[in-house]
Amino acid sequence: MAAPLGGRGASMTRAVITVVGKDSVGIIAKVCTYLAENQINILDISQTIVQEFFNMMMIVDMTKSSKPFDTINTELSAIGEATGVQIKIQLEDIFDKMHRI
Amino acid sequence: MINLSEVLETNRMVEQENLDVRTITMGISLLDCADKDLNVTCEKIYKKITTLAKDLVNTGEEISREIGIPIVNKRISITPISLVGSACCRIPGDYVQIAKTLDKAAKEVGVNFLGGYSAIVSKGMTKSDELLIRSIPKALACTERICSSINVGSTKTGINMDAVRLMGDIIKAAAEETKEVDSLGCAKLVVLCNAPDDNPFMAGAFHGVSEADAIINVGVSGPGVVNYVLQQMDKNAEGGLANFETLCETIKKTAFKITRVGQYVAQEASRRLGIPFGIIDLSLAPTPAIGDSVADILKCIGVEHPGAPGTTAALALLNDQVKKGGVMASSYVGGLSGAFIPVSEDQGMIDAVEVGALTLEKLEAMTCVCSVGLDMIAIPGDTPATTIAGIIADESAIGMINQKTTAVRIIPVIGKNVGDTVEFGGLLGYAPIMPVNTFSSQRFVDRGGRIPAPIHSFKN
Numbered sequence: 001m002a003a004p005l006g007g008r009g010a011s012m013t014r015a016v017i018t019v020v021g022k023d024s025v026g027i028i029a030k031v032c033t034y035l036a037e038n039q040i041n042i043l044d045i046s047q048t049i050v051q052e053f054f055n056m057m058m059i060v061d062m063t064k065s066s067k068p069f070d071t072i073n074t075e076l077s078a079i080g081e082a083t084g085v086q087i088k089i090q091l092e093d094i095f096d097k098m099h100r101i
Numbered sequence: 102m103i104n105l106s107e108v109l110e111t112n113r114m115v116e117q118e119n120l121d122v123r124t125i126t127m128g129i130s131l132l133d134c135a136d137k138d139l140n141v142t143c144e145k146i147y148k149k150i151t152t153l154a155k156d157l158v159n160t161g162e163e164i165s166r167e168i169g170i171p172i173v174n175k176r177i178s179i180t181p182i183s184l185v186g187s188a189c190c191r192i193p194g195d196y197v198q199i200a201k202t203l204d205k206a207a208k209e210v211g212v213n214f215l216g217g218y219s220a221i222v223s224k225g226m227t228k229s230d231e232l233l234i235r236s237i238p239k240a241l242a243c244t245e246r247i248c249s250s251i252n253v254g255s256t257k258t259g260i261n262m263d264a265v266r267l268m269g270d271i272i273k274a275a276a277e278e279t280k281e282v283d284s285l286g287c288a289k290l291v292v293l294c295n296a297p298d299d300n301p302f303m304a305g306a307f308h309g310v311s312e313a314d315a316i317i318n319v320g321v322s323g324p325g326v327v328n329y330v331l332q333q334m335d336k337n338a339e340g341g342l343a344n345f346e347t348l349c350e351t352i353k354k355t356a357f358k359i360t361r362v363g364q365y366v367a368q369e370a371s372r373r374l375g376i377p378f379g380i381i382d383l384s385l386a387p388t389p390a391i392g393d394s395v396a397d398i399l400k401c402i403g404v405e406h407p408g409a410p411g412t413t414a415a416l417a418l419l420n421d422q423v424k425k426g427g428v429m430a431s432s433y434v435g436g437l438s439g440a441f442i443p444v445s446e447d448q449g450m451i452d453a454v455e456v457g458a459l460t461l462e463k464l465e466a467m468t469c470v471c472s473v474g475l476d477m478i479a480i481p482g483d484t485p486a487t488t489i490a491g492i493i494a495d496e497s498a499i500g501m502i503n504q505k506t507t508a509v510r511i512i513p514v515i516g517k518n519v520g521d522t523v524e525f526g527g528l529l530g531y532a533p534i535m536p537v538n539t540f541s542s543q544r545f546v547d548r549g550g551r552i553p554a555p556i557h558s559f560k561n
Binding site: 016018047048057069089093095098 | 102103104105107108109110111112163166167168169170358361362364365
């Protein structure tokens with residue numbers, strides 16, 4: 001089996017999920033259900049609505065995730081398309097590197 | 102913990118401002134592939150490249166998907182091939198066979214360019230260097246992904262004017278060999294002074310002899326991001342015009358963020374491929390995409406078009422701030438590191454040429470203060486080889502005296518003249534043919550010999 005996240009060790013792998021799009025009922029519920037089904041733990045959620053546009057960010061722990069990163073990425077995008085929003089998942093490291101000294 | 106606005110800022114940079122990592126370049130030493138037999142040499146080269154770089158493209162794409170930032174190019178640089186082929190190449194055609202092998206290896210591993218079809222002749226040319234140089238026009242015509250570079254001078258050695266003169270002829274010959282495709286061969290050929298050993302950017306990339314067996318170098322980019330923050334800066338400034346202190350501070354902070362992305366990608370690529378990390382090249386490299394332009398930054402800083410008085414100062418400032426922000430973000434900075442000012446690859450530069458704001462002479466002045474030289478400039482196909490050699494000599498002198506890298510990647514487009522445009526396609530873009538000073542440099546470049554190293558190079 002291909003090791004998730006390019007053979008990262010046993011340390012905690014955190015990712016950032018962003019959901020951007022027109023606000024509609026049940027967006028968070030759908031994403032959370034999906035994450036629960038795949039043993040991805042939510043550590044933090046924040047959201048805001050700017051001019052009817054829904055911006056949400058979740059920080060999640062993927063250490064126990066049952067699927068490789070790529071699969072989760074594809075499946076989350078598909079959920080986004082079905083709901084009319086854009087869903088992205090990215091490793092948290094990249095934001096840390098960019099915004100923290 | 103990271104907050105929402107920081108996440109949105111990063112994603113806006115990618116989605117709207119063309120932030121990307123321009124290239125992961127794997128440097129590979131081919132010194133151990135040299136053999137007396139040409140076929141054996143080719144076999145060893147093919148095997149070494151396809152073994153070491155087999156996962157390069159996949160790994161690059163994997164990292165890109167995981168961080169949500171495009172990594173545009175995956176490339177390879179190799180030991181200057183004149184060193185590798187010196188024992189087995191007897192005629193220029195032998196080098197062409199190596200070029201074809203390299204092209205095949207590049208296609209096999211899926212990289213879009215492989216650089217290092219090169220010779221370092223800053224002080225003198227060996228027989229093998231000269232054979233390689235003479236093989237360049239054919240080699241570039243019959244391969245797709247090979248880039249060639251020749252280092253003709255350095256601050257320590259002076260300028261090898263015999264090589265400069267020869268390169269005038271070779272550039273013309275390369276243009277002639279590829280005249281069916283707008284002399285495209287010349288877009289893959291660069292003449293350098295003070296070439297760095299670890300440059301990840303094409304066409305001047307090669308893996309110098311001072312390097313390890315294999316290494317990962319990363320070139321970052323992001324002119325669109327700098328452009329955006331400068332626009333915002335002026336919007337928020339009193340009177341709509343921020344002062345130089347604010348301007349420099351803003352560029353520096355942005356360069357820091359961009360470079361950190363490169364640093365992360367380099368470390369991850371290095372870890373996953375099991376190959377040591379070399380350097381980050383902190384360059385603002387434009388592409389033909391709208392908004393991804395160094396010219397637009399210069400306009401944002403305040404000149405109507407690049408070429409207007411003030412342009413050189415604006416570019417000097419930009420280059421310096423990019424470095425200052427970048428060095429803090431990465432422990433190992435190298436390569437070219439600065440702003441690139443290619444004409445055909447930057448829509449703002451093309452516009453400036455078309456409205457008559459930017460000339461070859463002004464571009465030459467700009468190369469005194471930025472990281473490269475006269476880059477991707479199309480000139481009339483009937484420009485004499487001696488004039489091209491004169492242009493190379495001028496650029497080399499700027500590099501030699503100022504202890505910096507300079508380069509000439511100039512394309513005499515056969516059959517075209519001032520007023521025509523030429524289309525190279527893809528990242529190479531398109532360019533209007535620029536006029537060249539028509540007075541002769543023949544007696545100067547025909548003298549032969551070397552220009553001695555400048556006085557300030559004697560530091561021992």
